[in-house]
Amino acid sequence: MAKRLPTTALRLFSRRLDTAFSSSFAVGSQPLKLEPAAPTIVDLDDHWKLFASVSTSKLLRSSVNLGFVANETFVDFGMWVMDSRLMETTLVRDVILKTVKHTMFDHFCVGETTEEAGMCIRKIHKAGLRGMLSYAVEHTTNNDGCDRNLEGFIRNVEFSKSLPPSSVSFVIAKMTAICPISLLRRVSDLLRWQYKDPSFALPWKLNTLPIFTNTSPLYHTLEKPEPLTPEEEQDLELAHKRLQKLCQKCVDLNVPLTIDAEDTSLQPAIDYFTYSSAIMFNKDENAIVYGTIQAYLKDSKERLFMASKTAENLGIPMGFKLVRGAYMSKETRAASELGYDSPIHSSIEETHSCYDDCASYMLERIADGNDAVVLATHNLQSGKVAALKARNLGIQRGNPKLEFAQLYGMSEALSFGLRNAGFQVSKYLPYGPVDMVMPYLLRRAEENRGLLSTSNVDRVLMGKELKRRVKSLQFGKAGDELHEGRNRHTIAQIPQQAPRFCSYT
Numbered sequence: 287m288a289k290r291l292p293t294t295a296l297r298l299f300s301r302r303l304d305t306a307f308s309s310s311f312a313v314g315s316q317p318l319k320l321e322p323a324a325p326t327i328v329d330l331d332d333h334w335k336l337f338a339s340v341s342t343s344k345l346l347r348s349s350v351n352l353g354f355v356a357n358e359t360f361v362d363f364g365m366w367v368m369d370s371r372l373m374e375t376t377l378v379r380d381v382i383l384k385t386v387k388h389t390m391f392d393h394f395c396v397g398e399t400t401e402e403a404g405m406c407i408r409k410i411h412k413a414g415l416r417g418m419l420s421y422a423v424e425h426t427t428n429n430d431g432c433d434r435n436l437e438g439f440i441r442n443v444e445f446s447k448s449l450p451p452s453s454v455s456f457v458i459a460k461m462t463a464i465c466p467i468s469l470l471r472r473v474s475d476l477l478r479w480q481y482k483d484p485s486f487a488l489p490w491k492l493n494t495l496p497i498f499t500n501t502s503p504l505y506h507t508l509e510k511p512e513p514l515t516p517e518e519e520q521d522l523e524l525a526h527k528r529l530q531k532l533c534q535k536c537v538d539l540n541v542p543l544t545i546d547a548e549d550t551s552l553q554p555a556i557d558y559f560t561y562s563s564a565i566m567f568n569k570d571e572n573a574i575v576y577g578t579i580q581a582y583l584k585d586s587k588e589r590l591f592m593a594s595k596t597a598e599n600l601g602i603p604m605g606f607k608l609v610r611g612a613y614m615s616k617e618t619r620a621a622s623e624l625g626y627d628s629p630i631h632s633s634i635e636e637t638h639s640c641y642d643d644c645a646s647y648m649l650e651r652i653a654d655g656n657d658a659v660v661l662a663t664h665n666l667q668s669g670k671v672a673a674l675k676a677r678n679l680g681i682q683r684g685n686p687k688l689e690f691a692q693l694y695g696m697s698e699a700l701s702f703g704l705r706n707a708g709f710q711v712s713k714y715l716p717y718g719p720v721d722m723v724m725p726y727l728l729r730r731a732e733e734n735r736g737l738l739s740t741s742n743v744d745r746v747l748m749g750k751e752l753k754r755r756v757k758s759l760q761f762g763k764a765g766d767e768l769h770e771g772r773n774r775h776t777i778a779q780i781p782q783q784a785p786r787f788c789s790y791t
């Protein structure tokens with residue numbers, strides 16, 4: 287039984303090879319047709335080559351940690367404890383935070399301080415990867431908190447410049463860290479109402495790109511909202527100023543900024559802030575401000591299309607990070623409480639197909655010289671298919687407009703496989719005090735729980751590599767010769783030798 291489950295997981299993740307592009311991009315792009323036996327340029331079978339730059343201790347730790355998060359009972363219990371009143375008792379809280387620090391936090395985060403994050407970036411850079419540096423604050427309720435978070439974001443940008451050139455691909459920010467949540471909710475309500483009723487005036491509104499389509503979830507705003515009060519308008523002005531200060535810093539130091547997507551109750555305001563800043567700061571060829579599109583949303587494809595086309599018409603280079611989305615249970619709960627259908631695709635296959643279509647569309651735009659994209663996914667099939675399409679479209683290695691990305695602690699195999707195939711690959715690197723990073727960790731726990739999560743593919747491959755290393759220790763050099771003999775055929779098929787990288791510990 288224990289042996290069969292990982293194999294099932296592997297098979298499940300390979301199955302989409304023939305179905306990935308069965309649907310077409312309804313708003314313009316040519317779907318990529320893949321034959322079932324289409325070649326791949328990303329080799330994920332050769333665990334020796336994939337993990338060549340990973341130390342044995344790191345492999346072992348990752349394998350154990352991923353085992354824990356795959357255990358649903360363990361994760362459910364952990365989530366229950368963290369949500370419970372037990373956290374109000376100082377002693378219990380301390381014990382829990384310490385346990386989290388040495389398990390989930392060490393696995394999914396790169397430290398509590400910029401210095402620790404810097405050490406990690408240097409290591410992953412030596413291993414041929416880059417970092418998306420994320421000071422992981424979110425969900426702030428007042429202006430003081432927002433000001434403090436802005437300082438943290440600015441320090442983050444400045445710090446990125448002290449690291450080896452090109453080791454940081456992006457800095458990350460969440461709008462809920464620099465604009466109070468209640469205001470993001472109010473602005474989202476007002477924007478939604480204006481979409482329903484274009485005569486509804488919003489005197490404070492800046493130039494932006496399209497935020498809604500007629501399939502967007504408008505049920506969060508069922509009644510006409512009151513206009514912003516003078517204090518709210520003032521707070522809005524402050525929030526704009528914070529974001530603009532951050533963008534200006536990114537322009538001055540030439541570090542691209544990606545604004546994360548959050549849940550749909552707030553996302554219209556987040557998109558509004560992102561796009562209005564992009565209009566101000568994305569100049570010439572360079573997108574400095576990137577937005578995020580969540581492909582699990584039914585309206586995502588059309589929104590991506592409309593935003594990119596409108597930006598093109600305005601002569602603004604736009605960048606998008608493409609993700610599936612991490613707020614699934616929250617979205618489903620909120621919609622059902624209000625008596626509406628979930629805004630998320632009704633099947634996982636639809637989400638996969640939407641993600642692949644959006645990726646395909648963006649790759650075609652890049653090939654035509656427009657926009658830039660971060661393909662942020664752990665899904666092996668999406669990664670492989672996009673890599674092949676990029677190669678077929680002639681998108682050159684090192685093209686700064688295409689970046690693949692995975693979260694730190696997840697999908698190591700895909701990161702290394704894409705790197706070995708010659709693409710730019712980043713790891714998303716959150717850092718900050720443990721209690722501050724907790725919401726991020728809870729999302730990772732939810733995402734990785736269960737034996738069918740993508741991380742199980744990593745666990746299987748890591749297990750194989752660990753076994754191989756133990757064997758080669760037992761048999762000395764013979765272990766490696768054995769390995770090379772076994773893989774001679776596979777290696778010969780790979781167009782170029784994988785680069786040599788230093789150890790990634």
Ligand SMILES: Cc1cc2nc3c(=O)[nH]c(=O)nc-3n(C[C@H](O)[C@H](O)[C@H](O)COP(=O)(O)OP(=O)(O)OC[C@H]3O[C@@H](n4cnc5c(N)ncnc54)[C@H](O)[C@@H]3O)c2cc1C
Nearest residue numbers: 546547610611612633634637662663664665691692693740
């Ligand atoms: C670099 C990077 C940046 C990120 N930034 C953001 C961000 O700004 N905002 C954000 O929300 N997330 C963000 N994420 C997280 C991302 O959304 C999750 O990691 C994502 O859900 C995992 O999807 P995947 O592409 O890795 O695909 P897979 O490994 O195939 O995972 C599929 C996921 O889709 C979910 N799912 C989606 N639709 C359905 C459906 N209809 N039915 C069932 N399950 C479904 C499943 O729960 C599963 O977790 C980021 C991820 C990365 C790598």
